[in-house]
Amino acid sequence: MTYETITVETRGAVTLVTLNRPKALNALNSQVLADLTDAFAAYEADGDQRCLVLTGSGDKAFAAGADIKEMLDKQAADFFLEDFFVGWTADLVKKTRKPWIAAVNGFALGGGCELAMMADFILASDNAKFGQPEIKLGVAPGMGGSQRLTRAVGKSKAMEMCLTGRMMDAEEAERAGLIARIVPAANLLDDAMKTAAAIAAMPPMAAMMNKEMVHMAFETTLDQGLIAERRMFQILVATEDKAEGMAAFVEKREGQWKGR
Ligand code: HXC
Numbered sequence: 001m002t003y004e005t006i007t008v009e010t011r012g013a014v015t016l017v018t019l020n021r022p023k024a025l026n027a028l029n030s031q032v033l034a035d036l037t038d039a040f041a042a043y044e045a046d047g048d049q050r051c052l053v054l055t056g057s058g059d060k061a062f063a064a065g066a067d068i069k070e071m072l073d074k075q076a077a078d079f080f081l082e083d084f085f086v087g088w089t090a091d092l093v094k095k096t097r098k099p100w101i102a103a104v105n106g107f108a109l110g111g112g113c114e115l116a117m118m119a120d121f122i123l124a125s126d127n128a129k130f131g132q133p134e135i136k137l138g139v140a141p142g143m144g145g146s147q148r149l150t151r152a153v154g155k156s157k158a159m160e161m162c163l164t165g166r167m168m169d170a171e172e173a174e175r176a177g178l179i180a181r182i183v184p185a186a187n188l189l190d191d192a193m194k195t196a197a198a199i200a201a202m203p204p205m206a207a208m209m210n211k212e213m214v215h216m217a218f219e220t221t222l223d224q225g226l227i228a229e230r231r232m233f234q235i236l237v238a239t240e241d242k243a244e245g246m247a248a249f250v251e252k253r254e255g256q257w258k259g260r
Contacts, residue, residue: 001042003035007057008042013050013200014193015043018057025064026056028085028111032067037091044096047259050200050207052100053192054119056112059185062102062128065110068137085111085143093118097208099199103192104128105185109167114143117152120211122178123192124170125185130178133165151218152178203241204259 001008007018017039019026026032036054043052056062066085078084092115102108102119109131116122116130124130132145140146141162150158153176161168170182183191199207209232216225236242240258248255 063112
């Protein structure tokens with residue numbers, strides 16, 4: 001499948017999706033939304049694909065935000081009636097049950113930072129820069145920035161970022177817990193693909209349920225989350241892959257997963 005604003009390729013069980021508007025620093029317009037939604041749905045539906053990496057083309061940006069030129073002439077009623085960009089959270093987050101990683105190379109600003117934060121985790125190049133500069137445009141984050149950044153780095157830092165629009169470098173982002181790891185820029189894609197391949201080699205139901213459980217921590221009380229976690233565990237122990245995984249450990253060999 002070819003797309004207008006992204007490229008998609010599969011390497012073994014890993015899907016690599018690249019935002020491909022380098023001249024606009026991979027700014028996110030409606031077409032990117034449509035293309036990404038489609039590519040993620042295809043990934044979700046493909047039983048052979050087990051992990052996905054999302055990155056930006058070029059060496060400067062993951063994505064420098066929602067496309068300001070597209071938003072310039074839109075009126076409030078247009079944003080409301082179109083429910084502008086609602087599909088991101090609904091489709092990329094809620095409908096993607098399989099794991100995916102954001103490999104942030106360079107700027108991840110505004111909607112770009114918000115898109116990265118929708119991933120299960122972020123790997124960032126040492127020259128990555130994160131920010132929610134919407135306030136400088138007279139607006140505010142509209143795709144989860146105020147909510148996900150606050151949950152990721154806490155109120156004080158999120159508030160400072162949103163109110164000043166300043167950027168956070170990779171070191172600060174790692175210290176603050178926004179990203180999982182910093183990787184030298186030249187190795188980012190390679191590292192992200194290897195990390196994704198390692199996840200893709202795990203028992204798939206266990207990967208999906210681990211993902212679901214961690215996400216649940218943001219949505220529930222501790223008590224409810226702990227109950228849900230125990231139930232998921234109790235489901236996983238009924239899978240064939242649990243029997244295989246534990247037998248493989250005892251027999252000192254690699255597990256052969258059935259995915260059920
Ligand atoms: C459209 C963008 C863009 C964007 C960059 N470009 N960001 N186009 N939307 N968000 C374009 C520029 O217009 C320019 O095209 C080209 O990319 C290169 O950008 P430069 O500014 O020349 O590069 P540089 O001087 O290196 O500065 C890089 C930058 C800066 C610091 C990242 O581009 C920047 O501040 N961009 C905007 C960041 C931002 O405000 N993001 C939040 C958007 S609002 P031309 O054709 O002129 O050469 C948002 C809201 C989400 O995301 C909520 C929606 C519901």
